[in-house]
Amino acid sequence: xxxxxxxxxxxxxxxxxxxxxxxxxxxxxxxxxxxxxxxxxxxxxxxxxxxxxxxxxxxxxxxxxxxxxxxxxxxxxxxxxxxxxxxxxxxxxxxxxxxxxxxxxxxxx
Amino acid sequence: xxxxxxxxxxxxxxxxxxxxxxxxxxxxxxxxxxxxxxxxxxxxxxxxxxxxxxxxxxxxxxxxxxxxxxxxxxxxxxxxxxxxxxxxxxxxxxxxxxxxxxxxxxxxxxxxxxx
Numbered sequence: 001x002x003x004x005x006x007x008x009x010x011x012x013x014x015x016x017x018x019x020x021x022x023x024x025x026x027x028x029x030x031x032x033x034x035x036x037x038x039x040x041x042x043x044x045x046x047x048x049x050x051x052x053x054x055x056x057x058x059x060x061x062x063x064x065x066x067x068x069x070x071x072x073x074x075x076x077x078x079x080x081x082x083x084x085x086x087x088x089x090x091x092x093x094x095x096x097x098x099x100x101x102x103x104x105x106x107x108x109x
Numbered sequence: 110x111x112x113x114x115x116x117x118x119x120x121x122x123x124x125x126x127x128x129x130x131x132x133x134x135x136x137x138x139x140x141x142x143x144x145x146x147x148x149x150x151x152x153x154x155x156x157x158x159x160x161x162x163x164x165x166x167x168x169x170x171x172x173x174x175x176x177x178x179x180x181x182x183x184x185x186x187x188x189x190x191x192x193x194x195x196x197x198x199x200x201x202x203x204x205x206x207x208x209x210x211x212x213x214x215x216x217x218x219x220x221x222x223x224x
Binding site: 030033035041042043048092095096097099101 | 144168
């Protein structure tokens with residue numbers, strides 16, 4: 001079962017614009033992680049934010065977490081065509097990682 | 110190895126046949142996960158190993174699915190009497206700490222097609 005839902009399901013932007021993806025989940029979590037998946041490939045870990053953290057940065061990525069609203073967002077600044085991929089949030093629930101439904105991001109050059 | 114390796118990369122089988130999918134995790138990673146991903150969906154949890162034992166197999170859809178990790182490294186996912194609905198990409202991942210406290214490293218998956 002999947003406990004995370006992402007919004008929007010698909011997003012198309014121009015290079016240089018910012019992309020924001022949102023994730024909502026249902027249960028309490030220990031941490032929340034974001035992953036990226038290029039077509040036909042495995043997932044690549046981007047960033048992990050713990051439940052006691054509110055914001056985290058990594059390069060052009062910024063992740064926020066609001067445990068009271070059970071939601072997280074991923075912001076990609078100054079997007080590039082190479083950022084085109086699917087992005088998934090994943091919630092650590094007891095002893096396993098449960099993935100959301102994903103956002104398909106298309107960045108046009 | 111440098112990363113998680115899954116073999117075969119593609120498997121086509123007939124309905125009713127038995128298949129085995131193999132996963133070689135990153136050396137030294139004690140935690141190993143199997144997920145299944147259908148087109149346009151997120152990965153669906155199947156089973157999690159900590160060492161040789163299955164710590165959580167609650168995601169296995171039915172008793173046709175079974176996974177082993179006898180020596181705490183390589184794992185094999187076994188599917189008996191395959192059905193067309195089993196067609197999906199089967200992903201394996203490993204991590205150093207397990208229990209969701211460290212990032213998962215994924216292989217490129219095995220695309221299973223049941224005809």
